[in-house]
Amino acid sequence: MNKPTPTAAKKPASTAELFRALWPYLRADRARFVAALVLTPVVAGLGLVQPLLLKSALDEHIVAGRGEGLWIVAGSFLAVVVLTYVFEAAYTLLLATAAENSILRLREALFRHTLGLSQRFFERQPTGQLMTRATSDVDALNEALTAGSISILLDVLVMGGTLAAMFALDVRLALLLLVVGLPLAGVIEVFRRRMRVLFARVRDALAAMNAFLAERLAGIEVLQLYGQEERAAARMRALDVTHRDANVENNYYDASLYAIIDGLASVCVALMLGYGATRVGMVGADAVSVGLVVAFVDYVDRLFRPLREFSGKITFLQRAVAALDKIFWLLGVNERITAGDASPTQATGRLSLKDVRFRYRADGPWVLGGVSLEVQPGEVVAVVGRTGSGKSTLVRLIARVHDGYEGSITLDGTELSRIAPASIRKVIGSVRQEVQLFSDTLRFNVTLGDPALDPARVEEALSLSNAHAIAARHADGLDHRVRDRGANLSAGEAQILALARTLARDPAIVVLDEATASVDPVTEQLLQQAIERVFARKTCLVIAHRLSTVIHADRIVVLDAGCVVEQGTHAELLARGGAYASLYAEGFGVELDEAARAAR
Secondary structure, three states: OOOOOOOEOOOOOOHHHHHHHHHHHHHHHHHHHHHHHHHHHHHHHHHHHHHHHHHHHHHHHHOOOOOOOHHHHHHHHHHHHHHHHHHHHHHHHHHHHHHHHHHHHHHHHHHHHHHOEOHHHHHHOOHHHHHHHHHHHHHHHHHHHHHOOHHHHHHHHHHHHHHHHHHHHOHHHHHHHHHHHOHHHHHHHHHHHHHHHHHHHHHHHHHHHHHHHHHHHHOHHHHHHOOOHHHHHHHHHHHHHHHHHHHHHHHHHHHHHHHHHHHHHHHHHHHHHHHHHOOEOOOOOOOEOHHHHHHHHHHHHHHHHHHHHHHHHHHHHHHHHHHHHHHHHHHHEOOEOOOOOEOOOOOOOOEEEEEEEEOOOOOOOOOEEEEEEEEOOOOEEEEEOOOOOOHHHHHHHHOOOOOOOEEEEEEOOEEHHHEOHHHHHHHEEEEEOOOOOOOOEHHHHHHOOOOOOOHHHHHHHHHHOOHHHHHOOOOOHHHOEOOHHHOOOOHHHHHHHHHHHHHOOOOOEEEEEOOOOOOOHHHHHHHHHHHHHHHHHOEEEEEOOOHHHHOOOOEEEEEEOOEEEEEEOHHHHHHHOOHHHHHHHHHHOOOHHHHHHHHO
């Protein structure tokens, strides 16, 4: 019995857990991160030296009227400025390179992980939301790594060093600063907590908006044909308003925090100047020099500058935390086709299904209620039935697009769940009714850019499928460019390309899932010819609604409510006058008694 896989692993919850989970993607660039970390105290220390040199120039030379040695202090100040620039540039370059490399690894891992998820997952998740995870959410993390992370450590060192220098110069001025500035720490923490909640709302609103936009743009023709443009625009506006409101509230907190920090910085500068002005020129313990006041004003600016930027860095970090929460949710999803270890070396195309049962949800209805079926090598078996009878579900299980069935499905005697999905796809090729084409050439849409394909086999596939006839309709042949979602091709041309795509891989079994449905008359004959050639060469399982396809099958299997109710040839089933004869009469406009007479 093939058991379903769990839907998701436990995702990290706290901020610390989220960043610990991020470490594997940062590890390869740890040397750059460490180098940036080593440069952090150097950059912070060089910044602290400048006000001390300024104080020395003022107190010991300018105010004292001693020009001797002033050029040495000025030269030292210039050297410190240049060194600060060099080390800051190196620090920034190292951090930016490490961050970009880490983001590249995370984005690649996210995309690879998503590619491995089962079709059942994609049927529930809007494409726009998945795009948000891989684009804007990852970009939000990039901002945090480059503008936050280690730079926050630099800010902490700068602030800590600045306070230490201020206490060393004058305890009274430093304590005065602390009395005013200490309440700021509590304000920052309150704002940080609120902004994390708001950023989660922003990410959710953005994902919902992207999902709606992607879905409506994909179905733009339907909206226009049924005059639903205004309704779609109104819904988009409602989603956009939700996103805007979340951003506006977040910006309010961001701006308020910046204004509070900026205001406190100005108050502190005023206090430093006021306190210093009353004591400049005094003698004794209460005396304050001009250089000391200027140094303190400079230090106040250096202390509050990172605090001003801290609000922006909190914004980046909170956005990154919200984005990481979404990213690791997706990376935690484990809803994938179970990887088997068997790999058939030479498939003959013998399929065996025994009492196969399947439902899409654990608490949902059974779509297949115990299907048993044998498909012999070289045989063409058509599966017919009314809508909802389980036809497409059956072929999805055989192709291992879905997993979690009960019962047994074997390929050449090996249980399907034991075979690696990649090996199954080499043996079983599928042509679906809804063909996915890519914005590239006709040739690419057949080969998908796979260099491992044998050119001779590709050429044979193009001939068997009549794809050459499609290419001949265009001056540039197989190099003709396909527009988005195949907009410049008919449904029949798309089906022919899909058939060529499958045949180019030379599968032992070809599954045609309603491949001739909705085909235009111009290319129907080309497609039917191609299908007849495939019938003569391959083991085929056909989900068919057209008589021209069904009557060429070696055997017809009738499904009803997820169970096999009849099997036989076209003539046998018509003569029986059962479920197939009824379907035949309903589907092809032939009265049941006429169908019976035709069978006799």
